[in-house]
Amino acid sequence: MRALTILLKTLLYLSLTVAILLGGWLTYFAHSPLVIDSYPKVFTVRQGSTLRAVSRQLTQQHIIQEPWSFWMLARLTGHGNNLKAGSYQLTESLSAYQLLNKLVKGDFHLSVVTIIEGWTFRQMREALDRNEHLKHDTQGLSDADILRKLNIPHQHPEGLFFPDTYFAALGSSDLVVLKRAYDTMQTHLAEAWSERAADLPYRDAYEALIMASLVEKETGRASDRPMIAGVFANRLKKGMRLQTDPSVIYGLGSKFDGDLRKADLLTDTPYNSYTRSGLPPTPIALPGLHSLQAALNPARTNALYFVARGDGGSHFSNSLDEHNRAVDKFIRGR
Known part of the structure; x- marks a missing residue:
């Protein structure tokens, strides 16, 4: 019993010692001037960043020397979820605590607008x-x-x-x-059009942009984009309808409630790739660079079909029979 008491006292003493040392270090860190190589110093906090991500970004941009102390300071002061994304400028020496307040207030140097691929x-x-x-x-x-x-x-x-x-x-x-x-x-x-592959089924760069938007909406996996573009290019060359759901959904506009029904696939609109042949009349989203590159340099493949595997990727098939088996496996679970 005496040994247990001594052990508990020792652990309590060590805990208090660690807490005192930690508190002392954070106080020192919070009020010490940041080590900045030169002024003015511009840095950016990216949109959608967590506190851990912000701490890493500040370290990578040489605003703070290591991320852990700033992360702890923001957590203990209750500001961990209040940091605002944007572009900032430091014109004079300030402490870590002053830096934290600057990020909380959103004392921006420039306005920052982030536009997401697929919007x-x-x-x-x-x-x-x-x-x-x-x-x-x-x-x-x-x-x-x-x-x-x-x-x-x-x-x-x-x-x-x-x-x-x-x-x-x-x-x-x-x-x-x-x-x-x-x-x-x-x-x-x-640039992508000037480096395009030969024998593409597009009349001009705008049609390539339309294709890029379809590729963008069909997958978020970069490695699948050239294959999806290859499937669509093959179907266009053969006169097959693209039958891509995102285009149908775009054509439904505000009528789409999140559930694509068979009736929707049969309802004709300029964007219904089940009822109409060729590309839709315009892009359906804002494609990113990878989708542009995939549309202009699609994979060389014989595939004419693809289906989502459920893991973010797609299974590609050369024939309808093979595609139907893939649909049974990945969609119907047979």
């Missing part, structure tokens, strides 16, 4: 509208009005803007971000 233009506009640091010149404008203001020679905006993270001066017009995203997409599309 629709509507979702892009919503993201711009939510940004408190932009001037919202597009509010109240139709999509066609926006295209006219940007001198974009298209009637439909879908797919014309490159998904990426864009920086703009505080108070900049949202039209500035849109123009930059449009120019970026045109650059990437032109």
Whole structure:
């Protein structure tokens, strides 16, 4: 019993010692000036980052020397979930605690807008509208009005803007971000088109952009994109309908409730790839660079079908019989 008492006292003493040392270190860390190589120092906190990710980003950008202390400081002060993504600038020496407050307040140097691959233009506009640091010149404008203001020679905006993270001066017009995203997409599309494979079933770069948007929506797995593009290219060459659900869903618009039914596949719209041959009339989403590259350099394959395996990837088949067996296995579980 005496030995147990001594052991408990020892453990308590060690715990108190560790707590005191930890508290002392965090106090020292919180109030010591950051070691910055030169000023002004610009750094970025990426959209959607967790506290651990923010701590790693600050370390990688040489704002703090190691991530653990900042992570602990933010947790203990109750600010772990309050850090705001954006572009920041340090113009003078400050402490880790002052840095934390800067991130909590969102004391930005530049406005940051992140556009996600696979978003629709509507979702892009919503993201711009939510940004408190932009001037919202597009509010109240139709999509066609926006295209006219940007001198974009298209009637439909879908797919014309490159998904990426864009920086703009505080108070900049949202039209500035849109123009930059449009120019970026045109650059990437032109480069991919100039390096395209031979014998593609597209009349021009815009049709390649449409294909890229279908590839983007069919899979999030980069390794599958060239194969999916290869299947679609093969079907177009053979005059087969693409029969891709994301295009049907896009054509349904606000009528889609999250459940694609057989009746939807039979309801004709310009985007119903079950009732109409060829490509849909416009892109159906904002494709990223990997999807653009896949559309212009699809895999050389004989596959004409694919089905989701349930693990994020797809199973590809050369014949309808093989495809039906794959559907039984991966969809129906037979």
